[in-house]
Amino acid sequence: MAGFSISKGEQSREFHIHIFGCCRLPSGWTRYAGFSFTLVNQLDRKSSKTEDTEHVFNAKENDWGFTTFMPLSEIHDLTESYLVNDICIVEAKVSVRKGDIKILDNETGELMDFRGLGKIELAFLPLLEEVCLLHPSLIKSQQRRSRTFVECAFTTLGRLLHFLKTTKVKDLNQDGYERLQLLWEELETFKFDLAWLQPHVQSVFGMKNMTGRVDRMREDVNILENEIKSWRAMLAAAEVDLERAKEDLVRAEQGFNKIGGVDCVLGYPLA
Secondary structure, X not given: OEEEEEEEOOOEXXXXXXXXXXXXXXXXXXXXXXXXXXXXXXXXXXXXXXXXXXXXXXXXXXXXXXXXEEEHHHHOOOOOOOEEOOEEOEEEXXXXXXXXXXXXOOOOOOEEEOOOOOEEEHHHHHHHHHHHHHOOHXXXXXXXXXXXXXXXXXXXXXXXXXXXXXXXXXXXXXXXXXXXHHHHHHHHOOOOOOOOOHHHHHHHHHHHHHHHHHHHHHHHHHHHHHHHHHHHHHHHHHHHHHHHHHHHHHHHHHHHHHOOOOOOOOOOOOO
C-alpha cells in the first residue's frame, strides 16, 4: 500500500510517496512508480506548479519525493493564489507497471554484473552488450539513476531483446502479443532512447493484423475443405444408390420382358 505525505520544512514544503508495511514485503520486492505532485493555483489553473519524478521502490528505498517543492514564502504569497481561505490544494498522480511478472519462463535467476551498473540476468548480458555497443545512449541515459532503478531498466530491456531474439513468428499468438505489449510499456517508463528499436517493435505489432487476416483465411479454407469432403461423401453414397437402382431396373425389365414386353398386344380373353 502506498500513500503520500506533505511535510513542513524550515523554508519549504516537502512532498513524498511512501510504501507502507515494508517490513512485511518479500525479499527482493521492487516496484517502479512514476508520479507527480501539483500545487493548485486556485484562481488560475494554468499557473499551478507540477513536478514529476520516478523511482523504483524496495524495502529500503520506500520513500521518494521532493524535499524542496516550493518555498513557504511563495505559498503564503496571496498574489499567487496557492493559499485561499487557509486552504491549499495538492494533487498527486501515481502510475505503476501492471505487475512484476516473470515474462520469460527460462530465466535462470543467475545474476552477473553489467558494466558496473548492476546485477542482470545472465541470459540477457550478451544481448545488452550487443545493443549498448551500437547505441551508447542506452548507458548514458541511466548513469545518474539509482542502482536499483538501473537494474530494473536493463532487466526489462534484456527481457524484451530476449523475447524478440527467441520468438518465431509462427509462435506469436495472442499471449505472445500481450507479453510483448507489457514489456514495451514497461521499457518506455525507463526513459531509454528507443528510436532505433521502436519501428521494429511496431512492425511486430503490425503482424498481429496480418496474422489475424491469415488465420481467418485459413479458417475459411478449412470450412470449404470440410464442405467438399461432405459433398464427396454424399456423392459417393449417391453413386452407390445409383448402381443399386440400375441393377433393380435391369431385373425389372427382365421380368417384364418375360410376359411379352412393351410390344405385346394387350388383347382380351375369349372364354
